[in-house]
Amino acid sequence: MKQDIKDLEQSLHIQDFLFIIKQKSDHLINYFLFSFFVVGLLLAFYYDTWQIAIGVGGLLLIAYYSTKLALPKSNLYQYVLSVVLGIYMAQFIYQMHGMFEMHFMAFIASAILITYQNWKLQIPLMLVVAIHHGLFGYFQYNGFDEIYFFQLEYMPLQTFIIHMILAGVIFAICGLWAYQFKKYSEAHIDLIFNKREIENQELKTANYELDRFVYSTSHDLRAPLNSMLGLIEIAKDDTTEEITREHLKMLNRSAKKLDGFICDILDYSRNSRMEVNMEQINFRKLLNDITENLKFIGNNNRTIDFVIEISGETTIYSDRNRLITILGNLISNAIHYQNPKVSNPFVRIEIETSQTETKITIEDNGIGISEEMHSRIFDMFYRVSHESVGSGLGLYIVKEAVNKLNGEIKVQSQVGIGTTFLIKIPNK
Structure with missing residues (x-):
């Protein structure tokens, strides 16, 4: 039973830590998404693609934030984010009429997703890149105008395959990093938790021994103190000297005060020790x-x-x-x-x-x-x-x-x- 409770507490610590990581990642993503949207607007100045920049970019923001608001306790919005970042890559490629360098936006997105420490987020991004490259490459190869996928006339199949393999390797490496970071975080929490458990157990043992010592000492002090109170009462009955009786009263008050203090210590110790x-x-x-x-x-x-x-x-x-x-x-x-x-x-x-x-x-x-x-x-x-x-x-x-x-x-x-x-x- 105690082991089950310990495992539950440890699991809750890990969940709390991962929740904090998620919050910080969400905060970081807000800046990146805003930056991606602004990049689309800047590209529209030069390539006159305002409808794409505002229409597609705006819909992507709406898709991400609406999912996050609609399902606050779900991680679905993170997978939507992965798709959104992949579509931003496709948007930038189209706006710049197939400029090859904009493919790197997918790799930037892949690196950003590592912060969530969830390797599975690389999968939707990889699928978007594969479907986009395959579909748009096919359209361009068949002579569709204004596809704006590749600045050359078309992408050969061999080039496409090599491109997908290299992209897959990058996504796999980023996924591996995300997986390793999560495992490291869990192991680190586990180490801290176990260390804290050992320290708490040592502290409990020390406190218990101290309480036992205080209780035993206080209990042993009361026996001679009560004997002294009894002797004071006997002495008061055996003397008629007023000054002596007054001194005995003062001694009696002091002894009772000390007895009360010991009783308080016993009560405190008993309250600490007893279930x-x-x-x-x-x-x-x-x-x-x-x-x-x-x-x-x-x-x-x-x-x-x-x-x-x-x-x-x-x-x-x-x-x-x-x-x-x-x-x-x-x-x-x-x-x-x-x-x-x-x-x-x-x-x-x-x-x-x-x-x-x-x-x-x-x-x-x-x-x-x-x-x-x-x-x-x-x-x-x-x-x-x-x-x-x-x-x-x-x-x-x-x-x-x-x-x-x-x-x-x-x-x-x-x-x-x-x-x-x-x-x-x-x-x-």
Whole structure:
């Protein structure tokens, strides 16, 4: 399965590269076609062949561009281009009354077509040259006037055969170049793709080992830290000295802050390492568990009014742990950054489910975030101010978790009014 995906990606890379080549070739051809048309007009000045220059030249442009516009996803216009370039050669030969040098316009056209890296484009051009030379040579040989194919009275059969062989050799060489260029391009892309795959695999391995190291180290740090917090509580109970108790409180706050930072690192590492685990979600139970655990975490111990509104009867499947991370962090921030001037702090959580997606809105009436900071709040370690609590990883983890669920998150906030986070997660 993985090999099939890799082959598909590689094929898409080759198609993208060839599409770019086609676009550049199309752009180049526009200049050549315009130049060919102008050459016909210039020849008309000297040979009084305006009807041929405008009529035939104009029809050739219409044939090419109309095919290209009518079938934009098809390569048929390239084969029409090959025929058009061959007919331009015939037009110039006629306008110059059979001047031999104008046969080289077919060879110029053959070289131009190499840019498309498609050897088959040489075939229509070769057929036009062969039919033109054979038919017009036959007419001239039978005495038709004003054929203007060859400046001599007629072209002998031996000369005609040698001419076609030499022309065929040139078209074959140009076709071979086009084929080789395409093979070289595909091989070059294949080499770059495989090299990139190796580099990506090495990077993934390095990241995985680093995540394992961070997770293991952070997990091991929590054990002695929790023991220290326990000892601090015991020491507070065993002393009556006010200055000692104050120092223990400061130590307790610092230890809890460090523990919170380690927990954030663990959440980040877990989000990076773990695959998305889809399971049926009961949002009401999930939110009740989260809000009960977070209700009294604020420093001022004010009771937060939680308003939970859930609409939609659609069964939702998502990653429960990541939803807990997302909702827990956002609700926790709403509690931490209450507005002390507001008498009724609240957090409103709205869940709206449908067949295609789940919309989550988390609104509070806290201190808010200034507009110039909206674009940076999801950056790693970014903190709104020095007074901010936490590690600066919370919203970054939220953003990463939402990304893991292929969702999107936006923020709306005004200082002194409150903050609203809008989340959309596809329902799988």
